[in-house]
């Protein structure tokens with residue numbers, strides 16, 4: 258590490274490459290392990306947003322649906338800041354494609370993701386288990 | 393292929409040494425671990441399953457003593473003892489040399505199983521030096537093992553490839569799978585310019601069997617054809633390989649992270665306290 262690097266680091270301008278490697282690896286492994294192709298992931302992301310938007314108005318700009326990984330388990334994490342609920346948007350008896358109980362806050366599917374960020378109480382989180390790797 | 397229906401004694405451990413990526417230290421680990429186990433009194437056979445790019449013979453200094461190979465054993469044109477090359481300085485260790493690269497055209501997982509089970513009959517440990525990649529060569533070698541050691545370096549591409557291999561081993565039900573982290577540079581880790589030991593074990597979620605630092609002596613010993621573990625524990629890497637052997641045998645040898653060793657006494661004490669508080 259040169260002196261310049263060191264000063265940059267002190268000023269917090271430059272992330273150490275070790276930490277960068279860790280972050281990049283975790284992201285790429287989340288995709289490797291899930292074995293979802295980017296196109297499918299994008300389609301799923303759009304559909305999830307559509308479903309959620311039926312119930313609540315979400316901030317699409319800061320919304321984010323992504324894969325995260327830890328301990329060889331991959332989680333689908335949707336972080337969708339809610340602007341406000343849409344009280345009259347959906348009749349009480351939702352269609353067959355719309356299971357009851359998926360309203361407002363909470364979880365979609367079986368969550369294995371226990372971390373909750375206190376700053377994002379209005380976030381939706383969902384997780385899918387890691388599918389078995391192809392043979 | 394002739395089929396030898398070998399009945400393997402339950403005690404023989406057949407361990408695959410694999411990594412996905414090439415050049416991360418599989419063959420070096422196989423040679424050093426083989427010698428270390430033999431020195432500890434275990435009857436050990438190392439199998440060169442890297443038919444395409446074989447060099448386990450070179451690392452062991454046995455390249456001029458090969459007459460027959462796994463190929464002749466499988467063809468039934470030589471006896472097993474004729475193909476096994478006993479190490480000149482460590483009689484508890486033998487090498488099963490890889491055959492001609494053209495063997496790759498017809499070799500099957502069952503062939504590798506046959507060879508491994510045959511040598512397992514007369515040994516305590518069988519180490520299989522796996523080729524790089526996740527294709528047929530890997531599948532052949534993996535079919536023959538009962539457990540595995542995945543070796544990686546703290547570099548992104550090596551860790552990513554290791555992850556893929558671990559997934560394949562898991563899907564084949566191979567258990568246990570343990571991790572050896574090779575070529576760690578304590579100074580770079582301390583400067584946070586390299587993935588830390590904890591980073592790699594967290595990401596791969598495997599128990600750590602050993603930690604080998606970057607050590608020039610590895611290259612010197614390769615030049616000589618004498619694995620470091622032949623000369624005891626004279627260098628840091630040699631110590632690490634011997635410790636891997638001892639942990640494999642179930643000895644509780646503590647793992648020391650060299651990049652944390654240089655931290656202050658206070659930091660180390662705090663880490664200890666936190667650890668004992670958790671357990």
Ligand SMILES: Nc1ncnc2c1ncn2[C@@H]1O[C@H](COP(=O)(O)OP(=O)(O)O)[C@@H](O)[C@H]1O
Pocket residue numbers: 411413414415416417418419420421574575604605606607608610611614629
């Ligand atoms: N701990 C180490 N320190 C320094 N060099 C090493 C270390 N481990 C392996 N090497 C070197 O790395 C290269 C690749 O090692 P090798 O065992 O042949 O890898 P693989 O069998 O996985 O392809 C060799 O030149 C070897 O000397």
Ligand SMILES: [Mg+2]
Pocket residue numbers: 418419420442447
């Ligand atoms: Mg090799």
